[in-house]
Amino acid sequence: MEIVVLIKPVPESETRLRASPDGRRLDSEGVRFVLAGYDESAVEQALLLKENVPGSKVHAISFGPARCGEALRAAIALGADAATWIEAPPEGSDDPILAARALASALSSIPYDLLLGGKHAGDDEEGIVVGAVAELLGIPSFGSVTDVRPAGPSGLAFQRPTEAGIESWETSLPCAIGLQQAWNDPRTAKLPNILRSRKAPIAKVDWPTVAKALGSESSPRSLSEEFRLPAPRSGAKMIEFQTPEEAAEKLVRLLREEAKVFP
Amino acid sequence: MPEFSLTAEQESLRDLARKFARTEMAPKAAECDKSARFPEEIYRKAWELGLMNLNVPTEYGGSGLGALDQCLIVEELAYACGGMTTSIIANCLALEPILLGGSPAQKSRWLTPFCSEYHLASFCLTEPGGGSDAAGLKTRARKDSEEYVLSGEKCFITNGPHASLFTVFATLDPSLRSKGVAAFIVPGDAPGIVRGKDEDKMGHRASSTSTIRLEEVRVSRDQRLGGEHDGFSIAMRTLDQTRTPIGALATGIAQAALDLAARYSLERKTFGKPISEHQAIQIKLANMVQAVRAARLLTWHAAWTIDRGQPGTLESSIAKCYASDAALRVADEAIQIFGGYGYMRDYPVEKLMRDAKLTQIYEGSNEIQRIVTARELLRQYG
Numbered sequence: 316m317e318i319v320v321l322i323k324p325v326p327e328s329e330t331r332l333r334a335s336p337d338g339r340r341l342d343s344e345g346v347r348f349v350l351a352g353y354d355e356s357a358v359e360q361a362l363l364l365k366e367n368v369p370g371s372k373v374h375a376i377s378f379g380p381a382r383c384g385e386a387l388r389a390a391i392a393l394g395a396d397a398a399t400w401i402e403a404p405p406e407g408s409d410d411p412i413l414a415a416r417a418l419a420s421a422l423s424s425i426p427y428d429l430l431l432g433g434k435h436a437g438d439d440e441e442g443i444v445v446g447a448v449a450e451l452l453g454i455p456s457f458g459s460v461t462d463v464r465p466a467g468p469s470g471l472a473f474q475r476p477t478e479a480g481i482e483s484w485e486t487s488l489p490c491a492i493g494l495q496q497a498w499n500d501p502r503t504a505k506l507p508n509i510l511r512s513r514k515a516p517i518a519k520v521d522w523p524t525v526a527k528a529l530g531s532e533s534s535p536r537s538l539s540e541e542f543r544l545p546a547p548r549s550g551a552k553m554i555e556f557q558t559p560e561e562a563a564e565k566l567v568r569l570l571r572e573e574a575k576v577f578p
Numbered sequence: 579m580p581e582f583s584l585t586a587e588q589e590s591l592r593d594l595a596r597k598f599a600r601t602e603m604a605p606k607a608a609e610c611d612k613s614a615r616f617p618e619e620i621y622r623k624a625w626e627l628g629l630m631n632l633n634v635p636t637e638y639g640g641s642g643l644g645a646l647d648q649c650l651i652v653e654e655l656a657y658a659c660g661g662m663t664t665s666i667i668a669n670c671l672a673l674e675p676i677l678l679g680g681s682p683a684q685k686s687r688w689l690t691p692f693c694s695e696y697h698l699a700s701f702c703l704t705e706p707g708g709g710s711d712a713a714g715l716k717t718r719a720r721k722d723s724e725e726y727v728l729s730g731e732k733c734f735i736t737n738g739p740h741a742s743l744f745t746v747f748a749t750l751d752p753s754l755r756s757k758g759v760a761a762f763i764v765p766g767d768a769p770g771i772v773r774g775k776d777e778d779k780m781g782h783r784a785s786s787t788s789t790i791r792l793e794e795v796r797v798s799r800d801q802r803l804g805g806e807h808d809g810f811s812i813a814m815r816t817l818d819q820t821r822t823p824i825g826a827l828a829t830g831i832a833q834a835a836l837d838l839a840a841r842y843s844l845e846r847k848t849f850g851k852p853i854s855e856h857q858a859i860q861i862k863l864a865n866m867v868q869a870v871r872a873a874r875l876l877t878w879h880a881a882w883t884i885d886r887g888q889p890g891t892l893e894s895s896i897a898k899c900y901a902s903d904a905a906l907r908v909a910d911e912a913i914q915i916f917g918g919y920g921y922m923r924d925y926p927v928e929k930l931m932r933d934a935k936l937t938q939i940y941e942g943s944n945e946i947q948r949i950v951t952a953r954e955l956l957r958q959y960g
């Protein structure tokens with residue numbers, strides 16, 4: 316099975332976020348970008364399928380600026396067999412449809428039976444790209460999926476947890492699947508594999524090539540206008556008490572007199 | 579110009595160590611400290627991830643890292659637990675004599691099978707009669723045709739109760755002092771190896787330490803590392819390599835103490851405001867961060883010197899000594915900032931002080947480090 320995993324580098328979780336000088340985006344200066352948790356689960360799913368289906372290959376692909384290289388190397392260290400970086404326009408892009416078009420265009424020359432990705436990106440959580448790539452390629456797509464397994468001679472079975480219960484699905488290939496985070500306890504890359512991944516080749520499709528292939532579709536159709544951080548929250552107030560009754564009494568008084576939620 | 583930024587490769591190694599330290603080690607640090615439990619499951623996992631035999635070249639199944647790379651990893655591990663880190667890096671110390679003194683045949687014979695599975699090794703130099711006076715060691719090696727017979731007692735041996743390989747230093751002729759010392763590889767199941775009880779220690783309680791008694795242990799000639807007079811030099815050159823990671827270990831403990839104290843100072847209120855707003859606390863925090871940063875930079879500099887192929891004796895002595903003194907001081911101040919809570923075993927800071935203390939003692943006491951430092955310094959003027 317040829318498995319393609321679509322990944323996106325996102326700021327590591329301990330990053331202190333700030334707006335870029337033009338106020339339109341997150342300032343990436345000095346920020347470390349890593350493989351998002353959702354994408355880690357997607358890579359893990361790809362590796363589990365590869366281990367289950369002899370002869371399978373895992374190919375990680377990322378669209379974006381040069382920092383994609385680090386996320387792709389992380390995927391190689393985990394066990395991906397190949398990696399391709401699709402370069403974004405030099406001025407950057409916030410348009411998920413442009414990302415989907417660029418990825419779909421690259422997939423015209425990359426073999427795939429199954430496209431995997433996180434159900435949404437770990438940073439903007441838009442959740443558009445995997446479905447849009449599938450639409451452009453004319454293959455079915457499924458979101459919020461867990462536990463993908465081979466089923467029958469050439470199909471897949473998977474689950475989709477919902478509020479009402481767990482749905483069981485089967486599908487034929489090719490298809491695209493967006494995965495839930497952390498349900499499969501993604502493996503940790505071993506030190507020798509990390510060292511090897513530093514030397515692994517990463518194929519690059521540069522932006523002029525992408526732009527040429529996309530023709531009139533190569534300009535972004537949406538642009539981020541403003542990026543600002545949420546207003547800082549005011550401090551919490553701790554209630555000191557001896558008995559639950561005293562705590563309740565103090566809480567009601569604060570709600571009435573200070574928060575003024577009821578008269 | 580000096581360059582203080584890390585390469586992408588070094589950042590990914592540090593990420594691996596940080597993830598392992600925070601998800602596997604930290605959650606069990608307090609429990610293992612309290613019950614003096616040797617968490618073998620954690621050490622096994624460290625080996626699986628390649629975090630154990632850091633200094634062994636990849637051709638023998640190790641991770642083949644340089645000194646700075648090792649230090650980055652060790653600091654991250656020690657941030658979570660100094661004791662576990664001691665047990666994880668003890669193989670680096672125990673195997674270094676084989677790397678320095680072993681023939682290619684000895685390296686393939688002893689290192690390759692050792693590194694291909696989870697195994698622990700112990701470095702056996704210190705004796706009840708003295709550690710720093712390595713030229714005066716009492717363990718005897720007696721020549722018996724093609725074999726040597728080893729007799730004596732080693733103490734404070736890290737991982738001693740669990741090791742499947744020992745590097746042992748013994749004298750063929752005590753009157754020759756340092757020239758009489760030879761180094762040997764001894765398998766853990768050699769007849770005559772008697773392991774003492776697990777010592778009850780002040781800190782590093784997740785690590786295990788014991789005496790190792792050698793009762794007429796027979797080793798063949800091809801288990802001797804280098805020549806009959808090379809043991810002392812192998813031991814000293816080993817410590818030149820492994821002192822610097824102890825600086826990193828101490829830095830990790832100090833950073834943990836600083837982080838805990840700084841966060842606590844923002845939460846804890848006295849006289850109507852967070853204690854971080856009192857200058858008395860600010861001055862403490864400023865002194866602590868100075869010590870942590872200086873410890874890290876001295877450690878990185880020593881590692882950089884060694885990675886450039888120089889012995890780094892002066893640099894590693896300064897780094898180990900300074901960082902370990904800093905760790906104890908910073909942990910002490912962290913407890914002071916926590917006040918009475920800091921003294922309680924339910925809070926994590928008092929463990930840091932107990933763990934920091936050992937870093938002033940092992941791998942060459944800080945008194946010996948100062949002697950080495952002064953000797954190397956004066957050599958430059960003489």
